[in-house]
Amino acid sequence: MFRIKNWIKSFRLVRKLDIFVAKQFLQLFVGAFFICQFVLMMQFLWRYVNELIGKGLSLEIMAQFFWYMGLMLMPQAFPLAILLSSLIVFGNLGESSELTAIKAAGISLLQASRAIIVIVFAVAGISFYFQDIVGPHADKSFYQLLLSVKQKSPELEIPEGVFYDGIPNANLYVQKKDLQTGMLYGIMIYRRTNSYEDQAIILADSGMLQSTAEKKHLILNLFNGEWFENMQSQELGGSANVPYRRETFAQKHIVLDYDGEFTLADESGVAADPRSKSLSLILDDLGAIIIKNDSVGRQFEREARFRTFRTPVIGKKDSLKAYAQAAAGKVNFDTLFSKLSTDKKRIVVQRAMEKAQTESYDLSMKADYSFNINRHERLHRMEAINRFTVALSCIIFFFIGAPLGAIIRKGGMGVPVIISVLVFIIYYIFENSGMRMARADEWTVWFGKLISTMALAPVAIFFTYKANNDSVVFNIDLYKELIRRIFGLRTKRNIMRKEVIIEDPKYLKDAAVLEEINASIAQYTEEHHLLHLPNPIKVFFKYSDDHEIERIDEKLESTIEDLGYTRDRLVLTELNNYPILMTRAHTRPFNRKWMNIITAIILPLGVFFYLRMWRFRLRLYKDLHDIRQTNNKIIPKVIELGHI
Numbered sequence: 001m002f003r004i005k006n007w008i009k010s011f012r013l014v015r016k017l018d019i020f021v022a023k024q025f026l027q028l029f030v031g032a033f034f035i036c037q038f039v040l041m042m043q044f045l046w047r048y049v050n051e052l053i054g055k056g057l058s059l060e061i062m063a064q065f066f067w068y069m070g071l072m073l074m075p076q077a078f079p080l081a082i083l084l085s086s087l088i089v090f091g092n093l094g095e096s097s098e099l100t101a102i103k104a105a106g107i108s109l110l111q112a113s114r115a116i117i118v119i120v121f122a123v124a125g126i127s128f129y130f131q132d133i134v135g136p137h138a139d140k141s142f143y144q145l146l147l148s149v150k151q152k153s154p155e156l157e158i159p160e161g162v163f164y165d166g167i168p169n170a171n172l173y174v175q176k177k178d179l180q181t182g183m184l185y186g187i188m189i190y191r192r193t194n195s196y197e198d199q200a201i202i203l204a205d206s207g208m209l210q211s212t213a214e215k216k217h218l219i220l221n222l223f224n225g226e227w228f229e230n231m232q233s234q235e236l237g238g239s240a241n242v243p244y245r246r247e248t249f250a251q252k253h254i255v256l257d258y259d260g261e262f263t264l265a266d267e268s269g270v271a272a273d274p275r276s277k278s279l280s281l282i283l284d285d286l287g288a289i290i291i292k293n294d295s296v297g298r299q300f301e302r303e304a305r306f307r308t309f310r311t312p313v314i315g316k317k318d319s320l321k322a323y324a325q326a327a328a329g330k331v332n333f334d335t336l337f338s339k340l341s342t343d344k345k346r347i348v349v350q351r352a353m354e355k356a357q358t359e360s361y362d363l364s365m366k367a368d369y370s371f372n373i374n375r376h377e378r379l380h381r382m383e384a385i386n387r388f389t390v391a392l393s394c395i396i397f398f399f400i401g402a403p404l405g406a407i408i409r410k411g412g413m414g415v416p417v418i419i420s421v422l423v424f425i426i427y428y429i430f431e432n433s434g435m436r437m438a439r440a441d442e443w444t445v446w447f448g449k450l451i452s453t454m455a456l457a458p459v460a461i462f463f464t465y466k467a468n469n470d471s472v473v474f475n476i477d478l479y480k481e482l483i484r485r486i487f488g489l490r491t492k493r494n495i496m497r498k499e500v501i502i503e504d505p506k507y508l509k510d511a512a513v514l515e516e517i518n519a520s521i522a523q524y525t526e527e528h529h530l531l532h533l534p535n536p537i538k539v540f541f542k543y544s545d546d547h548e549i550e551r552i553d554e555k556l557e558s559t560i561e562d563l564g565y566t567r568d569r570l571v572l573t574e575l576n577n578y579p580i581l582m583t584r585a586h587t588r589p590f591n592r593k594w595m596n597i598i599t600a601i602i603l604p605l606g607v608f609f610y611l612r613m614w615r616f617r618l619r620l621y622k623d624l625h626d627i628r629q630t631n632n633k634i635i636p637k638v639i640e641l642g643h644i
Helices: 002-047 059-095 098-104 114-152 279-305 316-328 333-338 342-408 415-439 445-468 476-487 507-527 536-540 547-563 569-575 593-601 603-642
Strands: 170-177 184-191 200-211 217-230 244-257
Touching: 002 059, 002 114, 059 098, 059 114, 059 342, 059 415, 114 342, 184 217, 279 342, 342 415, 342 445, 415 445, 507 547, 507 603, 536 593, 536 603, 547 569, 547 603, 569 603, 593 603
Parallel strands: none
Antiparallel strands: 170 184, 184 200, 200 217, 217 244
16 A cells, blocks of 8 residues: 555656656747747758849748748758757756756656657657658749749849750850849850751840840840851751851840749649659659669660671671681781771771760760669659658657756756757768768668768767766766876865864874974985986886875875864965875876886877876976975964964
8 A cells, every 4th residue: 555655656746747847848849949940941041042032022922932941941940959959958957956856756867758758759750741741742832933933034043154045945155244233244145946947146245134024025135246047947958058147236136035924833843853752652653763774774784785896898708707706716806907908997997986986975875864863763762761860860869969968967048059059060961971972872872861860879879878877978077187187287275264163173283294294205205216217117017006105195185184174374375385296197107007008019109108207206396395395384383373
């Protein structure tokens, strides 16, 4: 009966704790999510800001643009929001000592965070739903809208140094563009009309492209150029004498038909993108893509295997002889080539070059085609894996953020934000690098998409284990002490006057101990030559503990502790002048013998620690001298206080 009551009591306590922790987490998660969503949207918007400025888009179109953008970026905002909110929650609990009280009640970190774990798994499921159902539709609508925005005002989209085909029936090349004035320099226009025969080429030094007020036409104002136009039509047939027109002009206006009103582009251009497909559709299309790629590969293999080469300049008799020699494996092409006449040699070389060039072009075309179809397959595989890795990152980020918050115990928006940014940058570097390498077929798809998960999952397990076992892996004082010991940094005494003194120090006994310490220091200094370089063999291979310094330090610290209860200000001031001795640093680098031997074998490391140890010997010599001087100052005053 007593056990049942205790169980019910602990159950109620844990349930209240779950509600308390879940409430704290949800409040911070909602705020962190909107902050992360805003940051990601601003970063994403920066990529397309040039596509939106100056297009005269309505408020409705801009609202759709931001709406679809927000839906696309929600799965990416979930992990970062979970990381930040879990860091702040457990940092606040640790900073306010609430986490200490929870552990004192016998509740581990995992038990205290089980309500949040349920919430995180639910968020991971929502993330997967958004990626598989909402995300593809939002992605397709976003890029369809973006394509429509690009087509609305082509005069702003013309790039430098490449041909632009966004204007109907024309290809436009611009060498340089002035963004402030809108002037175009070094213009070349290939104007396509009814057929190949009656195309026109227009060259101009400069020009300007503007749309009319009704957005139905484009006016191209050209300056200082020439117009070349083929006058042959399709009905004339293939005549050898092709009439053409050449015109030189100082200024010319060309009117192009173009509907500049905003119309939604055809979604067929973005429907093939795997990001705009659900997981089931990706897997279905992936099977068809694999079958197609395999058939193309087998066809290319058959063509390469059964390709034949013809040499028509060699006679029938020579051909039969060459065939027989080739079948016997005794063919010598140099001998056959030397028997040909000069004209035939020239023809053979010319045709061989043409054949090699043709084969080179053919192989190059097939290589590009194979790379593109394989890239299409890789993109589908990557997007299928991405559905799971992004949702899994929500869980991984929680098991990084919660233990880190419990270990660091710093709440608020300072340290947690810095740590969240650092963790997310590391995740982004791995994720982006893996995606690029997998897309370029330099890494396998599985390795490229899972490298970020493989890198952070062990970190999450390590932090969770350390936090659940109250590890001091992130104890700042521990690392400060380690650095202080490595570089021999000093710490000063800070003995203050006690507010309440129950018993006065034993002044006469302390004075006798200080005089004994002076005698021990004098004898030690005479026997040990601290100013000389130590013997390396004794340091690294035959070292021994210096118990005398340990004994002197123990007596000194005990005396200082006793005299610290004095009311005399002079004695307290002199006590703070005693140096803190390092009793072992002057004897050898490490306590373990095998570590000293390895240090000696690694010569640069051994030289560093040897000089470091000599430095501690010099410091010990100076510290012993300072102790004697302080003793000589304090002993008369202590004796005087002892006789009062």
